[in-house]
Each structure stands twice: as C-alpha cells, then as structure tokens.
Amino acid sequence: MSRHDRIKRGGLLAALLVFAVLARSQALAAPADALMPIEKYTTPKARTLANTHRLRLLEFSEQIYNCMPWVAVYPGRLGFPKYKDSADDERYLSTWIYVDQRDDPVFAALPQERRVSAMFSRYGVDMLRRMAGLSDVVDDSDVAGLSVVLSWLKPGTSKPGQQAVNETVALFIDKTTAADFLAKRVGGEEFMSRARFNVFDGERLLGRLPIEVWEDSFNSTYKLSNYTPPKGARCQ
C-alpha cells in the first residue's frame, strides 16, 4: 500500500470515528442542555442570575442526570423564569422534570387529583428540597422563590396509533414558605394554599386541583438495580 493510500485510509477512519462520536452525542441530553439558554431570558435581572449561578445549576443538573436516571430535566427548563402572569420581574429557581414511568393499573385507577398528589409528594417535594440545598443560589436576593414542574405519562394514553398525553403540575412558592415547609414548620395544606400552582392534562388547564402532600422518601432511598453511575459521579 502506498503512503498516499495509507494517509487516505487513516483520514477516512478518523472521519468515521468523529461521525460515531457526534452521532452518539446528538442522541444524548447532556446535563448542560438542561439549563435555560442565557440569550432566551428577557430581562437583565434574569440574565445576571443565569450567569452568576451557571456553574451551580450545572452541578445540580449533573447530580440529577447521574444519580436519578428515572427522571430527566427537560432541555432548557432549569433556570430562573418568572410566573407567566407576574406583573413584576420576580424570578424563581425552577426545574421542570419528566418522570419516566410506565402505565400501571394501580396508578391509573387513582383519581386525577390523587395522581397529582402522589407525584408531587414523591418528586415535587424532593426537587424542592434539592433546590433549597443550593443555598448560595436561593440566598441571592434576586431569587424570589422556588418552582418545580413535573410531567408524567397520563395513564391509558400510550396506546398504539394514538398520541400519548402527559399530565403536568407546575408550582411556584416563595422562599420563606418553602424553607418553613421543608423544615416542617408549615404543613402541607398551608403550603399548598400559599403556592401558586396549576395542573394540566396535556395542554388543557385544569387549574388548582385539591392536592394533598404527604411524606414520601422514594428519591432519597431508591436505588436502581444494576445501575452504575458514571465514573466520578457522587451520588448520596
């Protein structure tokens, strides 16, 4: 084989390798993809928050990505949005996660408000606790509170030939109430009465369903069998 052929073959293989790496990485939602792009924020306050706390949010995203593979942060939904009808520029540390679960007859048999209660108790409270743990972010005077949005597959909608539907609950709560609730100084009923929240069935607004909140330690105790976190990940 001539030197020219060897160089050509080497180049071709290198190109194949690069293609293989790119093809794989495009299929993945890397932790950085979860962060709201800074250029999408509409006010200087929000952009400053996003810039100042970018590394902490990235660490937070990596923690979820590596240690809680049963949930996923939607791309671009971890950041500092404001409530949609807010007249002022109150910014919330917010995470929107998708809970990856399949249809189950027991879950499906629950009335919708019980499903929302169960999902918020399990995943919403846990996410609030995790976000509250980012004390340097939460203590920023430009952060008004915490927000968690949860989506999951609505039971019975993932049938062949029809488009599946997600149920969603979106909640916004001020910092003081969040801290008091997590420290058990405020009960679940009071917490929900102070929160701004809405439930959606697909794209349809259902409003404030009667949600109950109870103790659920799933996320702090659950271990996915056979799952190996990426090397270097610190999962508690």
Next chain:
Amino acid sequence: MRAWLSLASLLGGIVLLTAACATSEEWSEWRGHTTHFASGTHGFFSLRNNKDGSNPRVSRTDVDAARSENWWGKAITVSPEQIFQN
C-alpha cells in the same frame, strides 16, 4: 507499522463506543419494566435477568439511548409559555 498502530487504535475506539450499550432488545424489555408509580412502593424499576442468571449492567448512556427514541417531544404536553416566561 505506525499507520497500522493508528488504525488499530481507531478501530478499538469505535468498538468501545458502540459496544458499551445494551442491545435494543434488552432496552425494549427494560423499558417495559420502568414503572415505579407514586404509591410509596419501591422496586418496580428492575431489570430482567440474563439467561445465565446474571443481571445486565445499566449505564447512564444506556438510559439516554433508550429514551432518545421514546419520549422527547412525542407526548402532548403543556407548553412552557402556559406556565412561565423567560
């Protein structure tokens, strides 16, 4: 000689990149057992056993690969504009 060493390294890299994942059949099976509904009951998120009795190991990359074809953007979901403003 040097060219062949480079060739071997490149091929090795490609093999590592593609072989570190479970097969699509394994993942289809795994996806069928991911229910861990919010009832307070744990342990629905289990993997099937291999025929030799061992359990397949699951990496974060495997989870991504299984999800990429299944759920991003496919279900009808409320839009962000109905919830918040950037």
